Amino acid sequence: MRILHVSDSHVSHSESFNREALLSALGELDSGDFDLFIHSGDVTNRAKREQFEEAADLLSAVDVPAVIIPGNHDKRSGGLPLFKQSFGPPKGVRELNDTLVVFLDSGVNDQDDGRVGQVQFEMLKENLSRHEDISTKIVVLHHHTVPIPWTGKERNVLSNAGDLLELFLRSDVDLVLSGHKHFPNSYKIEGTVFVNAGTVSDKKTRYGDTNSYNVIEIDENRSRIKIKRENGRVKEESYKRSEKRVFTDFGEKIARLAQISNTFISDTYRFRDETYKDGVKHLNELEPDLVTHTGGIVEEAIPKNYRMAREALKRIKPPIVYTPAGRDINYLGYQLFSENFGDMDQEYELEDIYLRGVSSAQYDSNEGVIGETERSRLFQEMNKAGADYKVLFLHHNVLPIPHSREKGLLEDSGDLLRGSVESKIDLVLTGTSSHPFATKVNDTVIANANSFSSVYQRSLYGNSFNLIDIYEKAVVVFEVNCLWGTQKILGIWNR
DSSP states (O other), X not given: OEEEXXXXXXXOSSTTBOHHHHHHHHGGGGSSOOSEEEEOSOOBSSOOHHHHHHHHHHHTTOOSOEEEOOOGXXXXXXXXXXXXXXXXXXXXXXXXXXXXXXXXXXXXXXXXXXXXXXXXXHHHHXXXXXXXXXSEEXXXXXXXXXXXXXXXXXXXXXXXHHHHHHHHHHTTOSEEEEOSSSSOEEEEETTEEEEEOOOSSBSOOSTTOOOEXXXXXXXXXXXXXXXXXXXXXEEEEEEEOOOOOOOSOOOSEEEEEEEEOOOOBSSSTTBOHHHHHHHHHHHHHTOOSEEEEOSOOBSSOOHHHHHHHHHHHTTOOSOEEEOOOHHHHTTTHHHHHHHHHOOSSOEEEETTEEEEEOOOOBTTBSOBOOOHHHHHHHHHHHHHOOOSEEEEEOSSOSSOOTTSOSOOOBTTHHHHHHHHHHTTOOEEEEOOTTOOEEEEETTEEEEEOOOSSBSOOOOTTOSEEEEEEEESSEEEEEEEETTTOOEEEEEEEEO
16 A cells, blocks of 8 residues: 655645745646545644635646545534535545554644544544454554654643543554654554654744655555655664564573552551552562663652652662652652752662663653653763663653643653654663553653552552563563552563
């Protein structure tokens, strides 16, 4: 299958609309054998009638099967009826040969934020399940599911991006196509390739980029994405199609890590003291070489809580490295954290493994940020490390977490994620949203920990921590229940 994927044309009569760039992209249809045309939203700039009429006229040249969905700009001022008149249903299902295309309306009227509501989510889930044996499955939506680099502060992410991400991965979706951020990007997460298109014809580009569009080719072995820019530059990414993995030999075990988060130590009901004690008992029995505490050490950063935390954490036998959450540095926390647990950016070397922490916390804020200067220094240090295996740990999540409303995402998560992948960091550990989740982005495994001993946790499995076994040939991440010590696998990946 060959797909022409454009997005964010923002058709209007203003100077910001680059008509020639859109016509040039559409002209690609004349030079190749395309099976499908996809426009992933923001067809118009302000959802005005004349803009829809102009867009419909321009897109009438498309002579292959087309999927055109609305973006947030197409839903300004009640624009959805005009979209339907011009382009048909904003959501639905198409089957082309042995390919399923599910397209969604992720826009919210008169808002920039995105959401896939319960009705659409169930429609998506039902169709992916009903067509589980189909050769190729494609999902199209306007808002990005995975953070996009070099586009400024991460915002307007889908509020239920974590649930969508989990569903895409479990359903073996081949391609997820989106736009919205005006910058092209692609990742392979497990067997799913996430492709974001830049803006095809709006002059508001990001990172000094030019207008661009994607040419996507899928065969039985690979997915190939060509990003074609207006200035003639072409960037190509190629990803191997999903295949069954059989693990028969992990090789020698190199190290065992335990990852805990959100202990919430205090003298209030929010801290489950008995759960904490049971969790520590099971953790010690598993004999990890090192424990990472990825933030949320205390409920609030007051001296009493830090005194309790210092004593409680002494029960953990292996060495511990720490990184703070926002609650760990509020009030007197800046001083108390350093007095009790050391530097905010900690590092540790274990066999041929280098671990580096970075503080993403902000004073009196739940949001996280690292910043350009610190990111640059972080990756320089990690690139210089001579260890065979590199681990980065921080509090805030760099990927959306299932079963939580996406609100704790790192402001510069797109930049940190891209930097981690390009720097060949093997493992990233995070600790927000109180739900366990682990996956692999390109060659980087990312694991988020549940709450260890707080009443605020989102796992039906109960309070838990992650156990990470690193072998010569594989990495295995388990979730371990604090109360009973039972384990379940969150993921196994080749090294």
